[in-house]
Amino acid sequence: MDKKLENIVQALQKDFDASLEEFRSEAHVFVQPEQIVDVVTSLRDVHGFELMSALTAVDYWPQEEPRFHVIYQMTSVTKNLSIQVRVPVAATRPEVPTVSGVFASANWREREILDMFGIHFDGHPDPRRILMPADWEGHPLRKDYPLGYEEPQFTFNFDEIDLRKPYAKE
Amino acid sequence: MGVEQKLGNMGVVTTTLETVVNWSRTRAMWPMLFGLACCAIEMMSAQAAHYDMSRFGMELMRASPRQSDLMIVAGRVSRKMGPVLRRLYDQMPEPKWVLSMGDCASCGGVFNNYAIYQGVDEVVPVDVYVAGCPPRPEALIHGVVTLYEKVYGEKFTDYADKA
Numbered sequence: 001m002d003k004k005l006e007n008i009v010q011a012l013q014k015d016f017d018a019s020l021e022e023f024r025s026e027a028h029v030f031v032q033p034e035q036i037v038d039v040v041t042s043l044r045d046v047h048g049f050e051l052m053s054a055l056t057a058v059d060y061w062p063q064e065e066p067r068f069h070v071i072y073q074m075t076s077v078t079k080n081l082s083i084q085v086r087v088p089v090a091a092t093r094p095e096v097p098t099v100s101g102v103f104a105s106a107n108w109r110e111r112e113i114l115d116m117f118g119i120h121f122d123g124h125p126d127p128r129r130i131l132m133p134a135d136w137e138g139h140p141l142r143k144d145y146p147l148g149y150e151e152p153q154f155t156f157n158f159d160e161i162d163l164r165k166p167y168a169k170e
Numbered sequence: 171m172g173v174e175q176k177l178g179n180m181g182v183v184t185t186t187l188e189t190v191v192n193w194s195r196t197r198a199m200w201p202m203l204f205g206l207a208c209c210a211i212e213m214m215s216a217q218a219a220h221y222d223m224s225r226f227g228m229e230l231m232r233a234s235p236r237q238s239d240l241m242i243v244a245g246r247v248s249r250k251m252g253p254v255l256r257r258l259y260d261q262m263p264e265p266k267w268v269l270s271m272g273d274c275a276s277c278g279g280v281f282n283n284y285a286i287y288q289g290v291d292e293v294v295p296v297d298v299y300v301a302g303c304p305p306r307p308e309a310l311i312h313g314v315v316t317l318y319e320k321v322y323g324e325k326f327t328d329y330a331d332k333a
Contacts, residue, residue, distance in 0.1 A: 131250075132249070132284075133249055133250065136249075140283075140284045140285075145284075147283075148282045148283065149278075149282055149283055149284055149286075149288060150278065150282060150288040152282065153277070165288075165289070165291075165292070166292050167291055167292065167295070168256075168291060168292055168293050168294050168295050169295065170295055
């Protein structure tokens with residue numbers, strides 16, 4: 001790991017009791033959901049990570065518990081550093097405080113995570129779906145979401161599927 | 171070698187009104203100018219000099235649904251695009267036809283997932299399906315000619331029933 005990055009990770013471990021996972025010299029820092037606003041703020045203001053290059057989530061169901069990780073990928077353009085902050089979230093209460101007050105760009109990304117994974121963001125100014133239609137049920141990127149939408153039609157099941165198909169009227 | 175030479179110098183052709191109306195509809199069928207995915211590239215190619223769809227009376231792609239007769243759905247239709255497509259269809263004046271171009275528009279193609287309609291016939295009524303991924307311009311032209319055959323078979327009574 002880069003020496004400068006190591007100092008920052010150590011500071012995070014001291015301040016927020018964060019745990020570290022290292023993979024091919026990339027730093028993944030794990031923190032608790034209630035700390036995330038403070039962690040992101042301190043990365044921005046104290047350590048110079050002025051760009052949130054990605055905010056996304058992963059579903060590790062059924063291998064891991066808690067099943068979701070919300071991932072904050074931070075970049076420092078001035079120091080040429082990159083760090084990943086991960087927040088584990090359980091399926092029973094999928095809630096994380098919003099960081100849209102710290103980075104305005106997090107607004108739509110948090111909406112996307114809400115849409116695709118069903119993870120809610122406390123205090124989000126506009127918690128609506130962003131990609132799927134507003135009346136859609138379910139969260140498509142969860143691992144327990146059905147993979148295919150419609151069974152493929154073959155000669156043996158053509159009529160059966162054709163009956164169920166919602167054909168449009170004039 | 172026109173029809174007047176076959177008929178001599180009478181200057182009169184007898185036919186039915188239905189035939190004339192259907193013939194004129196096929197000879198000036200204007201498609202709507204829009205494409206949704208890679209099929210649109212083949213549609214442009216069919217319109218351009220090499221394949222030249224204007225031989226079949228399709229020389230004008232209209233940018234407004236209010237001036238077009240044929241909707242060529244060229245590409246996959248996402249669930250967010252569905253209402254938009256339906257609205258365009260509703261704005262087209264009667265008589266109107268829909269050609270579903272390619273596998274994605276016809277049945278979802280390889281995109282069997284939550285984001286794509288499994289066939290545009292869930293959104294608008296389709297007259298002709300053209301298979302292929304994407305269909306070559308010849309296939310699209312064949313689909314259009316197939317649609318003409320359908321138009322030739324239309325009766326006034328069908329429109330009376332619809333209205």
